[in-house]
Amino acid sequence: MGDKPLWEQIGAGFVQLYYQQFDTDRVKLADLYYDDCFMTFEGTTVRGKNDVMAKLNSLPFRSIQHIITAQDHHPTPDNCVMSMVMGQLKADQDQVMGFQQVFLLKNIGNKWLCTNEMFRLSLHNFA
Amino acid sequence: MGDKPLWEQIGAGFVQLYYQQFDTDRVKLADLYYDDCFMTFEGTTVRGKNDVMAKLNSLPFRSIQHIITAQDHHPTPDNCVMSMVMGQLKADQDQVMGFQQVFLLKNIGNKWLCTNEMFRLSLHNFA
Numbered sequence: 153m154g155d156k157p158l159w160e161q162i163g164a165g166f167v168q169l170y171y172q173q174f175d176t177d178r179v180k181l182a183d184l185y186y187d188d189c190f191m192t193f194e195g196t197t198v199r200g201k202n203d204v205m206a207k208l209n210s211l212p213f214r215s216i217q218h219i220i221t222a223q224d225h226h227p228t229p230d231n232c233v234m235s236m237v238m239g240q241l242k243a244d245q246d247q248v249m250g251f252q253q254v255f256l257l258k259n260i261g262n263k264w265l266c267t268n269e270m271f272r273l274s275l276h277n278f279a
Numbered sequence: 280m281g282d283k284p285l286w287e288q289i290g291a292g293f294v295q296l297y298y299q300q301f302d303t304d305r306v307k308l309a310d311l312y313y314d315d316c317f318m319t320f321e322g323t324t325v326r327g328k329n330d331v332m333a334k335l336n337s338l339p340f341r342s343i344q345h346i347i348t349a350q351d352h353h354p355t356p357d358n359c360v361m362s363m364v365m366g367q368l369k370a371d372q373d374q375v376m377g378f379q380q381v382f383l384l385k386n387i388g389n390k391w392l393c394t395n396e397m398f399r400l401s402l403h404n405f406a
């Protein structure tokens with residue numbers, strides 16, 4: 153991984169950690185969010201780490217597995233990292249669904265935190 | 280549209296203009312990009328407005344139509360606007376394909392310009 157651009161290492165590292173935490177113990181995701189973050193989940197927007205965690209913890213499945221099929225990472229003019237993910241997820245015994253997700257990451261207090269996140273299931277795209 | 284947050288008006292306005300230009304005369308998209316922008320198209324990254332336009336103009340279809348099925352917009356801590364789009368496109372006589380795209384917009388010289396863009400066809404997600 154040493155020969156990849158720094159922003160790609162940062163973005164890919166965040167993405168790996170995010171889905172690993174999400175799939176094993178999503179309460180721990182709180183460590184990855186900026187206090188005044190924005191998150192839009194299936195078109196519903198919440199603001200602030202506490203509300204984001206309340207939203208994530210309210211999701212009704214008991215178990216979930218994410219698989220990443222593609223990811224892209226960029227540096228931004230304000231020294232952030234933007235990451236777009238395409239993947240598939242399986243919640244409980246539901247059928248596998250595609251999803252798309254984007255993260256904006258900012259270095260705050262020497263940690264890369266998510267300031268903005270958007271999530272949509274791909275199935276809307278084929279309705 | 281007056282009762283929507285400013286960032287949503289900015290993002291939705293940009294998205295509408297972007298696809299309208301793309302579908303009618305994509306040479307004009309140059310006006311929408313920051314000089315030192317990054318664009319990743321199907322996993323291939325180019326940097327700078329000139330290289331982005333060269334990439335867009337090299338795409339092999341003659342006609343294209345985009346339909347947006349969902350879009351989300353956020354303000355970011357650095358006063359940018361992040362927009363995620365899910366949609367469908369039809370290029371020439373090819374079958375309709377789903378896509379996902381993200382834009383980061385920054386106000387530069389009193390214009391909202393795209394500093395970062397990522398595009399992927401959704402079909403990768405079902406391979």
